[in-house]
Amino acid sequence: MENKVTADYLDEEGCLHCGTCGKRKQMKVSLIGFEHVVSCLCECEVKARQELDEKMQREEEQRQLYQRKSVGLRERRFWEWKFENDNRSNQKILIARQYVENWTDMKRKNVGLLLMGPVGTGKSFFAGCIANALLEQGERVMMTNFSRILNEMTSYQADKNQIIQNLVDYPLLIIDDLGIERNSEFALEQVYNVIDSRYCKMLPLIITTNLGLNEMKSTDLDTAHQRIYSRILEMCVPIYCGGEDKRKEEGTEKLVQVQNLITG
Ligand SMILES: [Zn+2]
Helix, strand or coil: CCCCCCCCEECCCCCEECCCCCCECEEEEEECCEEEEEECCCHHHHHHHHHHHHHHHHHHHHHHHHHHHHHHECCHHHHHCCHHHCCCCCCCHHHHHHHHHCHHHHHHHCCEEEEECCCCCCHHHHHHHHHHHHHHCCCCEEEECHHHHHHHHHCCCCCHHHHHHHHHCCCEEEECCCCCCCCCHHHHHHHHHHHHHHHHCCCCEEEEECCCHHHHHCCCCCHHHHHHHHHHHHHEEEEECCCCCCCHHHHHHHHHHHHHHHHC
C-alpha cells in the first residue's frame, strides 16, 4: 500500500524536494561565480501560506465588523436584532429586507423609513435588522435614540455641533423610539437640528415611533413639533408595522408606495 505522506528527498543536484507534492523546496542560483542553494516554496507551502493569508483577512474583517458594530449599535440589544432571528410573525419585515437589498438605490435616492405602530409590533426589531445587515455588508450605520443623543449633548463640556456632525457622518442613521421624551425647548431644538442636518446633506434616516400619522400631522401641534414631524415625513416613507386594525388601509397604501420607490 502506498504511503501518501513521504519524507522530503534530495535530487541528483542536491536540492531538497517535498515528499508530498514532489516540488522543489530548494534551488540553485549562481551568484558572482559561486553556486548557492536557496529555499523556495513547494505547492503545499504556497497553499498553506495562502490559507493563512485568507484566515488573517477573515479575522481582520471580523475585527472591523465588531468595531463598526461597537460604535454604531448604541445598545447591546440591537446586536441581536437580525433577520436570522426573525420569528416570521410579521410580514412587514419584507419591507426591511427590500430596503437592505436595494440599499444602494435607497442611499442614492435618499429614501428613509418611518416605522410606526404600538409596542410589540417589531418595528424596532426591523430597524435593527436593517442596521445589522448593512453593517455586515461593510456599511457604516448608527442606531441610537434621542434620549441618548440628548444625554450626550447635555453632558459636561459636550460640543453639540460636533455631536451633530458625527451623526451626519453616517450613510444611514436610525433613531429608535422617537417620542421626544423630554419636551424642553432645548431638546426639541436639538432633535430638529439632527434631523435637518441629514435633510440638508440628503442622507437617509430611519425612525421608529409609537406615534400615529394623525398625531404627527395634527394641526394642534406647536411649531417646534410641527417642523420636526414635517421634516421626518418629507424624508421617510411611513410604514405601519402593526397588525389588522383601522389603520390597515393606510398601511397598505404606503406599502405600495415604498415598493414603488424601491422598484421604480
Ligand atoms: Zn509540497
